[in-house]
Amino acid sequence: MKATLMLLSVLLCATFHLSFSFIDGLVANGNFELGPKPWALNGSVVTGGSHAIPEWEISGFVEYIKSGQKQGDMLLVVPEGAFAVRLGNEASIKQRINVIKGMYYSITLMVARTCAQEERLNISIAPDFGVIPIQTLYTSSGWDPIAYSFKAESNVAELVIHNPGVEEDPACGPLIDSVALRTLYPPRPTNKNILKNGGFEEGPYVFPNTSWGVLIPPNIEDSHSPLPAWMVESLKAVRYIDSAHFSVPQGTRAVELVAGKESAIAQVARTVPGKTYVLSFAVGDASNSCEGSMIVEAYAGKDTLKVPYESKGKGGFKRAALKFVAVSPRTRVMFLSTFYTMRSDDFSSLCGPVVDDVKLLSLRRP
Numbered sequence: 507m508k509a510t511l512m513l514l515s516v517l518l519c520a521t522f523h524l525s526f527s528f529i530d531g532l533v534a535n536g537n538f539e540l541g542p543k544p545w546a547l548n549g550s551v552v553t554g555g556s557h558a559i560p561e562w563e564i565s566g567f568v569e570y571i572k573s574g575q576k577q578g579d580m581l582l583v584v585p586e587g588a589f590a591v592r593l594g595n596e597a598s599i600k601q602r603i604n605v606i607k608g609m610y611y612s613i614t615l616m617v618a619r620t621c622a623q624e625e626r627l628n629i630s631i632a633p634d635f636g637v638i639p640i641q642t643l644y645t646s647s648g649w650d651p652i653a654y655s656f657k658a659e660s661n662v663a664e665l666v667i668h669n670p671g672v673e674e675d676p677a678c679g680p681l682i683d684s685v686a687l688r689t690l691y692p693p694r695p696t697n698k699n700i701l702k703n704g705g706f707e708e709g710p711y712v713f714p715n716t717s718w719g720v721l722i723p724p725n726i727e728d729s730h731s732p733l734p735a736w737m738v739e740s741l742k743a744v745r746y747i748d749s750a751h752f753s754v755p756q757g758t759r760a761v762e763l764v765a766g767k768e769s770a771i772a773q774v775a776r777t778v779p780g781k782t783y784v785l786s787f788a789v790g791d792a793s794n795s796c797e798g799s800m801i802v803e804a805y806a807g808k809d810t811l812k813v814p815y816e817s818k819g820k821g822g823f824k825r826a827a828l829k830f831v832a833v834s835p836r837t838r839v840m841f842l843s844t845f846y847t848m849r850s851d852d853f854s855s856l857c858g859p860v861v862d863d864v865k866l867l868s869l870r871r872p
């Protein structure tokens with residue numbers, strides 16, 4: 507009897523391992539705390555070949571950066587642990603990750619710009635790639651956690667992080683730290699909400715120890731969004747925030763519109779022309795010293811509602827609703843912030859109003 511049970515549990519364990527190939531969190535040596543052997547480094551430059559950094563395959567001019575290292579007058583700060591990497595011109599780091607074919611995943615990584623004003627990263631998981639601008643306008647530390655997502659086309663995902671830039675100084679280029687992965691479960695509409703993921707509860711991995719949220723970069727298609735069902739339109743990112751570090755109107759996650767009219771979140775809903783609908787949502791502040799008069803503009807097709815919100819930067823929210831008659835079988839729902847706002851405790855960090863708990867319902871008796 508005991509033996510049978512043992513065998514059973516061994517079998518169960520085996521199946522468990524097969525079906526759960528990845529647990530959300532850092533990828534192997536995702537924080538680069540395991541570094542090259544001393545002989546594989548010349549100063550900070552990794553010279554020991556493509557496998558010098560454990561778990562990663564590197565190519566080109568890659569530097570292994572220790573916290574506190576200086577570059578000119580600039581102190582290079584490492585956001586987590588004591589080490590990070592820097593990708594010089596055309597340099598890349600690569601790792602193969604076991605995933606499940608057909609599932610959606612989101613990658614969160616911390617990046618910082620160093621010399622160039624406009625640095626970019628090409629994050630790819632074949633056959634997809636995304637070129638993400640690194641602007642560092644969002645956190646005073648200079649480090650921004652950014653998210654990218656993909657659908658696994660096979661059971662092994664080859665993640666490549668590449669600096670496509672060519673600067674005069676090969677030692678320029680983005681710093682990378684803390685590469686994490688999370689499985690996404692794209693939500694479905696319910697009879698309580700025509701919109702999907704209206705509370706933003708499903709989204710990218712948020713580092714438990716950082717209070718910066720995660721940036722969802724612009725120009726992401728909804729089929730591959732790290733914020734499932736939502737698109738980030740226009741030029742700049744939106745910030746995904748968690749209730750452990752911010753004030754969130756409902757549930758444990760929300761979105762902060764950090765780039766004024768330059769960034770918007772949108773979703774296209776199925777609607778019946780001639781029917782009346784109500785788009786309801788919460789507008790608030792993240793309790794991150796983002797103070798002042800804010801306005802969130804909500805759009806449902808051609809109808810719009812401007813919701814003013816006076817923020818004291820200490821958290822809080824109000825609810826608003828936009829009633830409209832659908833004019834087509836698809837209605838685009840969109841939110842943006844009218845103004846730019848800077849944190850009152852840090853004039854180099856953009857912030858803005860929070861949107862959460864977005865619901866779209868048809869009215870039976872308008």
Ligand SMILES: *[C@@H]1O[C@H](CO)[C@@H](O)[C@H](O)[C@H]1NC(C)=O
Pocket residue numbers: 548549
């Ligand atoms: C280390 O780098 C310096 C400067 O680029 C170079 O002069 C030197 O030859 C390198 N040392 C080794 C052992 O490769």
Ligand SMILES: *[C@@H]1O[C@H](CO)[C@@H](O)[C@H](O)[C@H]1NC(C)=O
Pocket residue numbers: 628629630635636637666668670
């Ligand atoms: C980004 O990387 C992918 C895969 O390595 C490549 O096919 C694509 O051309 C790159 N795009 C840019 C703009 O560098």
Ligand SMILES: *[C@@H]1O[C@H](CO)[C@@H](O)[C@H](O)[C@H]1NC(C)=O
Pocket residue numbers: 586587715
């Ligand atoms: C997270 O923060 C706690 C408390 O500040 C610290 O003890 C711990 O080492 C941190 N963990 C990581 C992974 O940085």
